[in-house]
Amino acid sequence: MKTLLVIAGGRFRSATLGIILGITVVAAGSLPHPAEAAKTALVLGMNIEPAGLDPTVAAPVAVGQVTWQNIFEGLVTIDRGGRVVPQLAESWTIARDGLTYRFNLRQGVRFHDGEPFDAGTARFALDRARGAASVNPQKRFFAAIQSIETPDPATLVLHLSQPAGNLLYWLAWPAASMVGTRSADSDKTAPVGTGPFKFSSWTKGDRVELVRNPDYWNASLKVPLDHVTFRFIGDPQAEVAALRSGDVDAFPEFAAPELMGSFAGDPDLVTVIGNTELKVVAGVNNRRKPFNDKRVRQALMMAIDRPALITGAWSGYGTAIGSHYTPNDRGYLDLTGVLPYDPDKAKALLSEAGYPDGFSFTIKVPQMTYATRTAEVMQAMFAQIGVTMTIEPTEFPAKWVHDVFTEHDFDMTIVAHAEPMDIDIYARDPYYFGYRNPAFDALIRQIDETTDATAQDRIYGEAQKILASDVPALPLFVMPKLGVWQRKLQGLWPDEPIPSNVLADVNWQP
Amino acid sequence: MPRSAALSEPAAGRAADRAGHRAPASRVWLRHPPLALGALITVALAAIALLSLVWTPVSPARMQIAFRLQAPLARGLLGTDQFGRDVLSMLMAGAWNSLSIAASAVAIGTAIGTLAGVAGAARRGLIEAALMRGCDVLFAVPPILSAMMLDAFLGPGRRGAIVAIAVFMVPVFARVTGSAARQIWARDYILAARGAGKGATLITIEHVLPNIANPIIVQVAIQLGLAILTEAGLSFLGLGMPPPTPTWGRMLADAQTYLGVAPWLAIVPGCAIVVTVLGFNLLGDGLRDLLDPRAGGRRGLSLPALEPPQTPDRGAP
Numbered sequence: 025m026k027t028l029l030v031i032a033g034g035r036f037r038s039a040t041l042g043i044i045l046g047i048t049v050v051a052a053g054s055l056p057h058p059a060e061a062a063k064t065a066l067v068l069g070m071n072i073e074p075a076g077l078d079p080t081v082a083a084p085v086a087v088g089q090v091t092w093q094n095i096f097e098g099l100v101t102i103d104r105g106g107r108v109v110p111q112l113a114e115s116w117t118i119a120r121d122g123l124t125y126r127f128n129l130r131q132g133v134r135f136h137d138g139e140p141f142d143a144g145t146a147r148f149a150l151d152r153a154r155g156a157a158s159v160n161p162q163k164r165f166f167a168a169i170q171s172i173e174t175p176d177p178a179t180l181v182l183h184l185s186q187p188a189g190n191l192l193y194w195l196a197w198p199a200a201s202m203v204g205t206r207s208a209d210s211d212k213t214a215p216v217g218t219g220p221f222k223f224s225s226w227t228k229g230d231r232v233e234l235v236r237n238p239d240y241w242n243a244s245l246k247v248p249l250d251h252v253t254f255r256f257i258g259d260p261q262a263e264v265a266a267l268r269s270g271d272v273d274a275f276p277e278f279a280a281p282e283l284m285g286s287f288a289g290d291p292d293l294v295t296v297i298g299n300t301e302l303k304v305v306a307g308v309n310n311r312r313k314p315f316n317d318k319r320v321r322q323a324l325m326m327a328i329d330r331p332a333l334i335t336g337a338w339s340g341y342g343t344a345i346g347s348h349y350t351p352n353d354r355g356y357l358d359l360t361g362v363l364p365y366d367p368d369k370a371k372a373l374l375s376e377a378g379y380p381d382g383f384s385f386t387i388k389v390p391q392m393t394y395a396t397r398t399a400e401v402m403q404a405m406f407a408q409i410g411v412t413m414t415i416e417p418t419e420f421p422a423k424w425v426h427d428v429f430t431e432h433d434f435d436m437t438i439v440a441h442a443e444p445m446d447i448d449i450y451a452r453d454p455y456y457f458g459y460r461n462p463a464f465d466a467l468i469r470q471i472d473e474t475t476d477a478t479a480q481d482r483i484y485g486e487a488q489k490i491l492a493s494d495v496p497a498l499p500l501f502v503m504p505k506l507g508v509w510q511r512k513l514q515g516l517w518p519d520e521p522i523p524s525n526v527l528a529d530v531n532w533q534p
Numbered sequence: 535m536p537r538s539a540a541l542s543e544p545a546a547g548r549a550a551d552r553a554g555h556r557a558p559a560s561r562v563w564l565r566h567p568p569l570a571l572g573a574l575i576t577v578a579l580a581a582i583a584l585l586s587l588v589w590t591p592v593s594p595a596r597m598q599i600a601f602r603l604q605a606p607l608a609r610g611l612l613g614t615d616q617f618g619r620d621v622l623s624m625l626m627a628g629a630w631n632s633l634s635i636a637a638s639a640v641a642i643g644t645a646i647g648t649l650a651g652v653a654g655a656a657r658r659g660l661i662e663a664a665l666m667r668g669c670d671v672l673f674a675v676p677p678i679l680s681a682m683m684l685d686a687f688l689g690p691g692r693r694g695a696i697v698a699i700a701v702f703m704v705p706v707f708a709r710v711t712g713s714a715a716r717q718i719w720a721r722d723y724i725l726a727a728r729g730a731g732k733g734a735t736l737i738t739i740e741h742v743l744p745n746i747a748n749p750i751i752v753q754v755a756i757q758l759g760l761a762i763l764t765e766a767g768l769s770f771l772g773l774g775m776p777p778p779t780p781t782w783g784r785m786l787a788d789a790q791t792y793l794g795v796a797p798w799l800a801i802v803p804g805c806a807i808v809v810t811v812l813g814f815n816l817l818g819d820g821l822r823d824l825l826d827p828r829a830g831g832r833r834g835l836s837l838p839a840l841e842p843p844q845t846p847d848r849g850a851p
Contacts, residue, residue, distance in 0.1 A: 260791050280791045282616065332599045336617045391772065393791075400777050401617060404597040415776045417690060 063532040065251040066513070068525060069263060069272040071279045073229065073256035078211035079198035080153055083161035085442055085523035088198030089277075090232055090254050093526040095136075096201035096217035099127055099146065099180075100192055106352055106444075106521030108192050112141060112202055112218065113180070122187035122475045127180040133241040135204040136222045143174035149202045150182075162199035165191075189472045189480055193445065197522065220247045220528045231255045248515075248531035267293060267508055274509030276516055276525055279393075281339035287508055294511050297341060298518035299352050301444040302503035304342075304394060306387075306402065307428070307437045310496050311458035314383055315435065321495040322363055323373035327409045328402060329365040334501050337397040341504040347491040348447050350502045352521050355481030359492035370409045382410025385435040388428055390420030395438045398500060402438075429456050440503055444522050447487055450496055459496035562824065569820020572755075575813030583630040590623035595778035603796045613798050616788065621802055624780035628803065631781050632810065635774075636761035638696045643703020644754055650704065651711025652742055655719055656734040666712060669705035677702040677760075678767055685773040695774050699761050710753050714746040748825040752818050759814030766807050782807050 074086035079096060093101060099113040110116075113127035133141040152158060154166035168188035173181040184191070194200060207216035215223045218241065221234040236250040255272055257263050260280030266272040268290075277300075278284065287293050314320045330344035343351060346359030374382060389399040396417070403413045413436070418424045420439075428434045432454070441449070450459050451468040467487045474480050491499070505520045515530035563570040586594075591610060598618035606613040612621040650669070654662035672680070681698035688694035718724065718741065727737050768774045769783030777784070782803040789799035 261793065264794070282792050283794060286794050336597065336599045336602065339616075396772075397616070401597065401599070403778055404595060404617070407595070417772050417776065 062248075062534045063512075064249055065253070066249050066527065066530060066532075067253045067255055067271065067273045068527075069255050069257055069266060069275040070525075071256070071258055071263075071277065076212040077215040077223070077226065077232070078203070079161075080149075080201055080203060081159050081161075081212060089523055089525050091215055091217070092198040092201065092522075092524050093219060093528065094221045094234060094252070095215045095219045095223055096198065096203070097219050098196050098198075098200050098202060099129075100196045102193075102196045102522050104517045104519065104521070104526070106354070106519075108196050111196075112146070116192075118192075118475055122189070122473070123184045125182040125184070125191065127182075129178050129180060130241065131178060133218050134239060135207065135218055136216045136237060137204065137207055139204045139206050139216075141202065141204075141218055142177040143180045144177065145205060146180045146202060147172045147174050148205045149208075150200075152203070152208060153200065160199055162194065162197060165194035165197070165200065187473045187475070189474050190445070198524075220245065221249075221252060229256070245528060247528055249527060252527055254525075270510075274507070274513055274516060276505070276507045276509070277520075278506040278508045281341045281504070281506060284339065284341065284506055284508070292511055293508055296505075296507035296509070296516075296518045298505040298507060298520065299343065299350060300503050300505045300520040301350055301352060301522065302440040302442050303345060303348055303350060304398060304438065304440045304500045304503060305348060306398075306498040306500060307434075307439065307457055308495070308497055309432060309434050309436065309456075309458055310460075311432065312435060314377065314379060315385075317377045318494060319373045319377040320379065321498070322493075323370040323377070323409065324406065324411065325363040325495045325498050326366045326370035326373065327405050327411070328498065328500070329405060330360060330500060333398065333401045333405070336401040337394060338501070338503070341506060342501040343504070344501050345499045347488040347499050348441070348450065348497065349484070349488050349491075350444075352519060353445055353484070354477070355484035355488075357485050357488050359488055362489075362492040363495065367408050374409060374411075382412065384412040384414065386414045386416050387436040387438065388416050388418040388424065388434045389438055390418055390424050392420065392440075394440060394503065395420075398438050432456055432458060438500075442523060447484065447491070450487075450491060457496050459494075461490065461494065461496075464490050464494075566820045566824055568816040569824055572813050572816030572818070572820050575809060576817050579629055579633060579810055579813065582626055583633045586623075586626035586630045590620070590626050592620035592623045594619060594623040594627040594780045596620070603792070605796075606798050612802050613796070615785075615799055616792060616796075619780075621785075621799065624785060625782070625802060625806055628780045628782045628785060629806070629810075631775055631779060632762050632765055632807075635692060635695050635699065635765045636758050639699035639761050639765075640703055640754055640757050642696065642700035643757065644707050644750065646700070647704040647707025647709075648711045648743075648750060650708040651713075652715045652738050652746075654708070654712050655715030655742070656738050662712070665708065669708045672702065673705040673709075675702070677764055678771075681764060681768055682771065682773060685768060690773050690776055692775055695765055695768055698768065698773075699764050702764075703757055703761065706757060707750070707753060710749055711746055714749050715742050718742045718745050748821075752822045752825065755814055755818035755821055759811040759818070762807065762810050762814065 070086060070089060072084070072086045074082070074084055074090055076082050076087060077091055077095075079088045079091055097111050099111065100108050101111040103109050112130050112133060114130050116125060116127045118125055129141075129143055129146065135141060139145070150166065150169065150172055153160040154163065154169055160166070168184045168186050168191065169182050170185040171183045173183065175181065202218060203211055204216055213226065220237055220240045220242070222237045224233040224235045226232045232254040234252040236247050240247065255266070257266055257272070260283055263272070263275055263278065263280070264283055264286060267275060284295055287295050308315045308321055310316055334340055334342045334344060344360045346362055349356055374380065387399055387402075389395050399415050403415060406413045418427060418437070424437070424439070428437050448468045449455055450457065450461075451465040453460065464487060467483050467490070471480050471483050474483065505518070507516065507518065509516060512533040513530065514533055517524070517526060596619060598614070600618065601609050601614055602616055602618040604610070604614040610620045610622050612625065615621055615624070650665050654665040680702055684698040684701060685694045688697055724737060724741060727741055732740070765774060766781070766783035766786070769781035770787045772784070772787070774781045774783055785803040786800060789796070789803070792799050
């Protein structure tokens with residue numbers, strides 16, 4: 025009923041708008057035209073409002089999607105291709121044993137409140153992230169750091185207790201953002217960083233506003249936008265209405281794939297389908313029978329027709345994956361063919377494992393649309409090999425985290441793993457999958473001990489292969505990044521190597 | 535006098551069969567069109583629900599993703615949903631789900647509520663006060679809210695939904711039967727029955743219940759409609775029967791974002807709910823008219839004639 029009303033309202037509004045616009049156009053036609061200047065304001069829509077604005081103290085990706093690279097910057101950053109590039113650190117050297125990182129910091133950088141950025145600030149930010157009292161969502165990133173030295177204001181030296189091959193990549197994350205000593209405590213509500221935009225205001229439940237930072241350190245970068253508004257709209261129908269009416273210029277992560285088709289033929293809007301790092305994975309409790317039998321897991325995997333599942337659950341947008349790795353990630357292998365859709369073979373495997381008549385189990389499904397729809401399709405696919413799956417809705421995050429993540433009280437679940445390059449979760453103990461494989465653990469250790477990128481990529485390949493045939497969790501698909509924005513808007517990232525909305529070089533064409 | 539009256543009363547007490555209501559069946563339908571329409575809808579729905587147990591055009595859980603979002607008549611009478619399931623089959627199976635849950639819940643609510651109502655009326659005093667105030671408390675909690683709490687406690691599923699809906703049916707029936715029963719207890723023939731040495735339980739069974747049957751029947755029909763609506767609400771919120779069992783509420787919830795591309799997915803279950811609730815309401819109103827032609831107002835408790843028919847006082851000299 026609510027939706028119907030919204031739609032009716034939208035139509036009425038656009039009709040009214042049409043009339044008003046018509047009158048305006050007629051009136052404007054008789055006036056002399058001023059030279060058309062390119063717009064410098066952007067209204068960007070998001071589905072979820074962040075609970076705070078400090079990415080170094082809270083996990084939700086929405087925090088970084090507002091602040092990372094706009095307000096906050098890191099020693100290093102990730103570019104649109106997913107590569108680690110210098111930012112507040114101009115250059116660095118890594119000792120041969122991988123235990124010492126020496127960063128040469130950029131000079132003349134100031135926080136929005138005037139505090140200068142130097143080695144002392146960087147050390148403060150890292151100590152805050154790794155300290156005993158830290159609530160940093162990625163605290164483990166900094167676990168390898170044993171001590172931090174600041175020989176001079178332009179040099180930062182990290183001493184590690186053990187090699188951490190991914191440290192540079194981790195330092196690029198929102199969670200490793202550089203924060204000021206004076207402003208760190210209030211960043212949650214009034215963030216102060218070194219980025220190209222300054223925080224202006226936050227109207228809870230509605231919008232966050234940023235303005236251009238006139239004193240941005242990178243003088244070579246002419247930031248085209250001078251005003252950015254993040255608007256939070258949760259209902260897909262309302263998102264469509266906002267885009268159509270021009271209330272919102274861009275929805276980089278549109279939430280309803282089934283409505284993407286409705287933008288076809290719109291002269292003002294473009295749709296851009298990219299990749300994210302969100303791996304939709306049906307996690308299996310490897311501690312429990314019958315899932316402790318590899319053949320059972322393989323049979324379940326072979327019962328799933330991934331392309332059909334993507335069509336049913338996400339309107340065909342998304343890329344099938346064969347392990348816990350996305351096409352964005354370095355060293356990616358397409359392993360969807362290792363256990364392809366083959367119900368007959370799946371049945372044979374089940375018989376071999378001692379379940380000729382199938383079995384029954386329960387799946388705990390969070391309420392997110394992608395999860396509920398995926399579960400329903402999987403239920404129908406499992407039924408074809410005689411396996412009965414009961415769907416138990418499980419409220420996310422509180423109940424899901426308690427049942428699945430903490431208590432490990434589940435048979436199967438579905439969740440999208442948002443963190444890039446997190447294949448190491450299968451080596452963690454304890455972790456909710458309950459997967460133990462010494463060979464896999466050894467590979468993950470090797471990655472940490474290697475600083476050579478090519479060698480790392482090869483090891484990542486081996487790790488992917490193990491997961492693809494062992495299926496400790498059933499890899500399903502990578503969520504697409506469904507972007508919808510104004511045709512004249514340029515510079516938004518089509519892909520999402522890390523959840524973000526990087527706006528420094530977004531601009532309007534005249 | 536009292537003794538002789540007591541002799542005549544049992545017959546009078548069951549007096550729903552008054553002369554005015556012995557019209558031929560066909561005339562009853564014609565004189566009460568809402569009743570006829572309500573009964574027709576209800577019977578048709580029950581028939582569809584029962585049919586779905588043995589036959590639907592396609593298995594309602596069968597997904598044919600290649601044929602997703604087909605318009606009505608393009609594939610199946612009512613088209614297919616986002617998974618390529620047949621909407622007509624889902625609607626039929628959903629009818630069984632809705633009706634069986636609603637009927638079970640109302641049956642439980644009626645049984646417990648009536649028991650509480652007549653017990654309170656028979657005992658009065660502290661017991662009645664406790665029962666009725668307890669009902670007031672239950673009544674004060676919004677139905678969907680109490681249903682959600684119970685559902686979360688019992689876990690989603692048929693049992694949870696039935697109990698959740700039954701719980702808020704209890705005070706409704708307790709109030710209706712309680713106030714009706716109190717009026718009966720004030721009658722002379724009850725006094726006579728007491729004089730004859732009958733206990734409260736026997737009087738309740740022999741005299742009170744038969745005389746308050748009509749308002750209960752009317753209330754059952756109306757509450758069935760409400761129960762269907764609540765069940766749909768619960769499953770809309772994801773608290774009803776879990777998939778793959780189709781429910782009208784979930785069909786409606788799933789259809790939300792497809793409204794722009796596949797409006798029939800929302801219209802079909804929406805209409806089903808409207809028609810069903812309308813059917814039960816018409817049935818309830820029609821029954822009220824039929825069983826109590828003197829009750830003018832639409833709302834409020836209406837009772838069948840409580841006056842015993844005039845019988846010759848055989849004990850008179």
